[in-house]
Amino acid sequence: MKTWLVRCLLGGLILSTPALAQDEDEDPYATPDEESSRSSDDDYNRPEPVDQTDEFREVSEQEGEDGDFQRMSGLDDPNLGVAVELIAGALLVDSSRGEFSDNLLGLGVRATWEFGRILDNEALREALWADLRWTYGGLSDGTAFISGDTSLHYFTIAPAYELKLGKSDFGFFAQAGGGLAYQATSITVDADVTKVNGLKPVLQGGVGFRGRPRLTSSGNLRLAFRVEALAFRRGYMNDFFLGGSLGTAF
Known part of the structure; x- marks a missing residue:
């Protein structure tokens, strides 16, 4: 009898379902409606995220020495935006003899400054620049008895806008x-020399292709070159220059 009773008790313990530990926050006697209400109260009491967009916008708009944020445009660019180039090409001077032009060898030098770098605009940093240019051409004609020598000097300042080819160092402009055009003429008749000098206003305009590739991977020294077609309006005369230039930029 005792053996049968012990066996019954052991069988009941084995077949009984183990009690699982419940979460501290769970109420075993709570109804589904009470659980839903408790979840809603927790969501209501949870703090909402703070929108700091306006605060960051106000701080980022502060400029000047007293502002916490200053625009950093150009600080990672070591270039000064200055270039010096030698010019060579064909100078087509308006002919006084009724021909299309007197073709001369045009030489000169120019200095370029990328003044767009002083503007706080990333798109205009290398797109705006200006040239200070001197172009020279000389012409001689005549006979052994009478001859004339003419030299032309163009002194011009010309701002430009360049359309960059993507992120490259090349672009069309x-x-x-x-400026001013200075003309010096010497007329020689036998042994007598007569000099005639004149100064006229000149307008310059043109288009071209410009490049500034790096010469070193770490430094800021660049090769500056240009291919261009320019027109000079010298008084009532029209002169043209077809050529290019080569120099350095830094």
């Missing part, structure tokens, strides 16, 4: 400016 258009420019327009003005």
Whole structure:
């Protein structure tokens, strides 16, 4: 009898379902409606995220020495935006003899400054620049008895806008400016020399292709070159320059 009773008790313990530990927050006697109400109260009491967009916008708009944020445009660019180039090409001078032009060898030098770097605009940093240019051409004609020597000097300042080819160091440009043209003429008749000098306003305009590839991977020294077609309006005369330039930029 005792053996049968012990066996019954052991069988009941084995077949009984183990009690699982419940979560501390769970109420075993709570109804489904009470559980839903408790979840809603927890969501209501949870703090909402704070929108700091306006605060960051106000701080980022602060400028000047007293502002916490200053625009960093150009600080990672070591270039000064200055270039010096030697010019060579064909100078087509308006002919006084009724021909299309007197073709001369045009030589000169120019200095370029990328003044767009002083503007706080990333798109205009290398797109705006200006040239300070001197172009020279000389012409001689006549006979052994009478001859004339003429030299032309163009001094111009011309701002330009360049359309960059993506993120590269190359682009197409258009420019327009003005300055002065100085003409010195010497007329020789036998042994007598007569000099005639004149100064006229000149307008300059043209288009071209410009490049500034790096010469070193770490430094800021660049090769500056240009291919261009320019027109000079010298008084009532029209002169043209077809050529290019080569120099350095830094």
